Amino acid sequence: MKLQRTIRLRTAAVGALTVCGALALSACGSDDNSGGSGSDTTKAASKIKCEGEGNLLASGSSAQKNAMDIWTQTYQSACGSTQINYKPTGSGAGIQEFLQGKTAFAGSDSALKPEEVAKSKKVCKSGQGIDLPMVGGPIAVTYHLEGVEDLVLDADTLAKIFDSKITKWNDPAIKKLNPDAKLPGKKIQAFHRSDESGTTDNFTKYLNAAAPSSWKHEPEKAWAGKGGQGADGSSGIATNVKQNDGSIGYAELSYATGNDLDTVKLDTGAKEPVEATADNASKAIADAKVVGQGKDLALELNYKTKSEGAYPIVLVTYEIACDKGNKKESLDAMKSFLTYTASEDGQKALKDKGYAPIPDEIITKVRTTIDGLS
The missing domain is CATH 3.40.190.10 (Periplasmic binding protein-like II)
Structure with a gap:
């Protein structure tokens, strides 16, 4: 019976993935779930355009820790002069650290609230914090x-x-x-x-x-x-x-x-x-609508969907950054890293980790927005 349950769960989480996964949720019991073949990592790394250097600090959503582990491993194999330090402190703590100017970006399973956007203007001197949907599941x-x-x-x-x-x-x-x-x-x-x-x-x-x-x-x-x-x-x-x-x-x-x-x-x-x-x-994520204003790409999910086969309890994890006014010392490295995570290779790297894809029309907007961060 235990074996049947294991087979059923693994089939649900892995065998059902016929599309490119976009979000890898961290598995409890082991913090080392990066997986992926060495050849795949090498191919993806060879396409990364490295910019900036130093220690890139970020924190927030624990849901994307496993995704960050995979992305970091691949990115740093190509860009050794940049160290990615992501702490899975939880969405609330991650946003607070970002609003206090302690990190280059934050990971959050919820979009910024209006009062958080207002506070972000103190950190983003000439702009504000925006939501970039990166992974979902x-x-x-x-x-x-x-x-x-x-x-x-x-x-x-x-x-x-x-x-x-x-x-x-x-x-x-x-x-x-x-x-x-x-x-x-x-x-x-x-x-x-x-x-x-x-x-x-x-x-x-x-x-x-x-x-x-x-x-x-x-x-x-x-x-x-x-x-x-x-x-x-x-x-x-x-x-x-x-x-x-x-x-x-x-x-x-x-x-x-x-x-x-x-x-x-x-x-x-x-x-x-x-x-x-x-x-x-x-x-279920396919029913989501972009409701953010300007460069903000916050999504509205349809939790009441009755579509056949649509599982409505989903989350989308955002990377939160300043649209303008990012710290000069970390801007280039942040844009380079986020450009990779939003790329086709970055998204494909997570397909065996139980994540759902960000729709093409949305991830395309994410890539354009990242390119314009300043």
Whole structure:
């Protein structure tokens, strides 16, 4: 049974990827998931145009740590005079460091808020912070329930579970969605992020949009639901779910696959429940619209999609930089590095890591915007 689960999860995360992945979510349990063949890395590195030098500092989203590991390895093999130092401190902390002028750019799973854009003008002397969508992928709802390896839930049920309104696994609402499952009367242990997180922001945006009558909290990076237990980072969520029978949590897909955790299928109103895979997340991201103004490329995701095979709990990680007024000592290196990450090779490098592609029409705009950073 364990072997079947492993095969199923790996097939979902890797075998379903028939398109170029754009976002690699960091797998818990190992910080070294760079992967990739040496020949592929060498070919990609040979195309990189190296500019600038020194230590390029950045921090933020832990969801893109694995992507950064891959990109950094390839970029530094070509551009040895530049050292990329990316710290996965979480989206909230990354934005704060950027706004304090401590980093060249930040990674965030949520676009800048208006008040953050206003603050960025103090750092970006002649401009402001802008959002550059770079990587995307599914947020999996992970669970550990002995004897149940094929669980279906919908937005309303998830909202009630994470807001402590449904507290037992054999609740009638869960039974209705899983008539053939042997659901125990075990208490549900719901784990949420204790740190401010773009993953939490996107997960609660989904709950708020798809189940507004059951999730009345405003989406935020900080957890607002009632009850439950906090855990630090997506790795903390995955570890706690793995260790506790009867538990449930949310984390980027590769944290689930990296820890051999089962994932919930979503009843979205489509003909069949939808599994958390990169390919299914791609179908949901395809519905996204650019809503940012000027050079800002913030996206609006459709969390209520009912398209067949579209998995709606997704996030897009942005690289946040100044459109104008970037620090002179790091500008050239930053543009060179981001140009590579947004390139066809940079995006392809992540396709085996459980990430969904940024649509061509959007990533093309990202490349143009990076070229114009000053």
